[in-house]
Amino acid sequence: MVRKVSWTVANSKPTLPAMLQRLSTTVSPTKTLRFSSHHPLLSLLDSCKTLDQIKQAHAEMITAGLFLHPFPPSKLLELLLSPSPPLLPYADLVFRHSPFPPLFSYNTLIKAHSSPASLLLFRSLLRDPSAPLPNQYTFAFVLAACGPEGFGLVEGEQVRGQLIRRGFETNVFVSNVVIRMYGCWGLLDDAKRVFDESSGRDLVSWNSLIGGYSGAGDTVRAKELFDEMPERDVVSWSTVIAGYVQVGCFVEGMELFRDMQLAGATPNEFTLTTVLAACANLVALDQGRWIHIYINKARIKMNDRLLAGLIDMYAKCGEIESAWKLFNDETNPKRTVRPWNAMLSGFAIHGRSDEAVELFERMKKMNVLPDKVTFVSLLNACSHGRLVNQGRLYFNSMKSVHGIDPEIEHYGCMVDLLGRAGLLKEAEEMISTMPMAPDTIIWGALLGACRIHGDIEMGKRIGKLISEVEPKHVGCHVLLANIYSRSRRWNDAGDVRKHLEITNGRKTPGCSSIELNGMFHQFLVGDKSHPQTKQIYSFLDEMAIKLKIAGYAPEVGEVLLDIDEEDKETALSRHSEKLAIAFGLMNTSSGTPIRIVKNLRVCRDCHHATKFISKVYDREIIVRDRIRFHHFKDGYCSCKDYW
DNA sequence: TTAGGGTTAG
Structure with missing residues (x-):
């Protein structure tokens, strides 16, 4: 028989500690082995607002013996997984102390982890004879955790073997995740086979496969499938547009966006973020402005990514003031580092170094944690403004203050910063102390500095080095030839040109474009x-x-x-x-x-x-x-x- | 009570 604890809430809501106090005196642990889902401690869980309150309620549940039954821990687990991000370590602890966790708990925890931990949980589920049998949710969630951040393809294949053995191959949710899994490993033939063989293929199956081709850079195949599909939704359009943008086909992306509108499909924040990236790269200010107006008119919810996209678009279209205005609009969300990074990179490319430095300091005050991208922009800004000492300080603070290991891009920024300022020796020393092998970008930065400061000897030496590392690197050889030409060493310049011809290296032709009434006009040399x-x-x-x-x-x-x-x-x-x-x-x-x-x-x-x-x-x-x-x-x- | 697909900054 289920024992109901009679307990009424007073008219005025008592405080949580008071409620707990009252409960612990009225509920006898020995009598609560059986419990009701209306147990006051459980309904109390829902009213917990802070971690401390949850912990208190948790303690009381243990004292009251509620953790001897599977249901109360699963309720607590649900509560711990509901915030974003979920309270994972705590949830794991609760799960480990749960007697006979129901499948629902396994599933939600596997989903919440979406990491290699999901696979461990899944395996423990299979191994434990007293555990429930996995269902379609289990397979969908565990496979979704397979990918670059999760576990590998070998493990994914094992899970797939399990789902086939247990008859979930025909489940459309499950097979769609399998398509996605193969897609994200670049195994498009496998993805396509699962797609072709799946019986209850739906819109998501098409979108998953198209996403695979788009992600792999095969925009042609993605577009073919898009044209073939029986119906399209906003995700289908967004996926193909994003695919074009990712490989640098910005015009094609914009054209498809135009087709989307002609087809009467409504773009959402995902679509618009992608299209803004295309506008930014094309310097399509008119289209970018149009999207900004559209966002306001259609009441598209502004999120951090969309805001970052708008800021980036304005900055890359030369409208740094508009970007700044948008950034400072208090109604816009700036919780994550994204909009800050977009604004910082805007200041950097406009050479507004002091403002970039100020923004970074403001960011720290607002407790927004910088990431590696933040430092690329910040160091670039210092480089463009000749802020050598400031740049050195920021670079040194990366690891010591912010716990971010400098990567090759950061060393590149420093070589550029020092080299531009004429500190060629120090720049070269920076390269020799790098914990990773320098690439042609690094050498190119130093070579560029040699050109600016007319250091032929070092230029020659670095040029030779680059020839050994990457004989076909055109940009660096052109730089070297420039260095020779400027000092009228025509024979040397000619040798570099011959070398380029022999190695079949062709200089990327200079190309300038200008937008006029929504049309792009491109010009090459001559x-x-x-x-x-x-x-x-x-x-x-x-x-x-x-x-x-x-x-x-x-x-x-x-x-x-x-x-x-x-x-x-x-x-x-x-x-x-x-x-x-x-x-x-x-x-x-x-x-x-x-x-x-x-x-x-x-x-x-x-x-x-x-x-x-x-x-x-x-x-x-x-x-x-x-x-x-x-x-x-x-x-x-x-x-x-x-x- | 748990579903699946698409976004950004150097």
Whole structure:
């Protein structure tokens, strides 16, 4: 017989300690081996608000003998797993002390762990003869924990063997997780086979398989499946768009987003976060702004990721003030490190080093824990602002204060920081003390510093080193050739060029683009494919005269060829950024800023010329190169020529 | 009382 403890709550709610006090005197432990699910201690559990209260209730449950029955511990476990993140160590403890945990407890705990611990629990479930038999939930949750952060494919295969043996192969939930598992291991043929063989395939099965192809970078196959599927939901669209964005096909991603709207599908915060990343990379400010308005209009819930996406979009589109305004809007969520990182990287690429440092200090005060990305941006900011000592201090604090091991990217930032500031020896020492092998990015940073500071000897030595590590690295060889050309060592420059030809290394062509009324116009060096080519080139000729009158003299030093000065000037005047700027000046009304994106770094001459253009034509010109922004205005650049 | 698929920063 179930014994009901009569106990009524007074009109005014008593405090928890008072309630516990009263319970422990009215409930006799010896009489509560049998209990009711209405046991006051259990209903009390639901009203626990803090960990301390839960612990008190837990203690009382033990004293009252409630832990001799499976139900009360499972209730407590449920409570411990409900917050986000769940109170895992405590939940494990409760689980270990539970007599005969019900399957529900196993399942929820396996799900909550979603780590190798899930597999251990699953195995203990199979091993224990008194434990319940696993069901479809068990298999779905345990397989979901298989992946890069969880356990490996070998173990996943074992679990799969179990589920087949127990007849769960036909369960659509289970087989969808299997598809996902193979997908995340890049085993798309296996994923496809399970998909083809599954009997009750549904929308999620399609989305899981498409997600596998997208994640593996096979956007073609992902799109084919997307086109084939009988019906699509917002996840299907988002998955394929994200796939395009991930491999750098931003235009294709934007096009699919447009198709999505034409198809009448409603984007959500996932879709928009991805599309914002595409806008950021394309410097599609108009589309980015449109998405911002859409978020407000459609009342899309702002979360940390979406906010980070918006901040990043504005920053990468040159609108650092808009990014800052958005960041400072108190109604926006800033609990996680994401929006902080986005803002920090924004300040870094705009060369606003002092603001980056201030933001980092504010972040610490707000108890937002920095991560490794935070330090990449922070050190980059220090590098662009020549904050050498500050950078050193932050770098040293990574491990000692924040417990973050510097990775190769951080060493790269430091080599760049020291090298740019002219501390070439110290930069090289930094490389020799790295706990990991330097890669070409590190050597490239040092080589870049050799170029800036004209250190031919070190440049030659580093260039040779790079040739040994990665003979086909084009960027570094071009840098080396630049170093030789600047010091008029044409034979050496020619040797490097020959080496590039022999190794089949081809320089990535410089490409600049500009958005005009939602259309992107791309220009390569000496490009003659644009419909307005004729006008652009005559505009350039006219511009050359105006610039010379204003005092501009071309910086021919880095032209790789030993040709006469006039030809060098011509070669420089056809650089892609100049074509794009000319096109922008021709097609936009005065007063409108011109935004250019370049895939490589701006060359010295283009940087020099753009300063003059901004003054002569009285235009603000915002150039985003591979690394950072340059805001040209009234003959000056925001980078103060330190880049 | 437990379901599954898609997001970001260097």
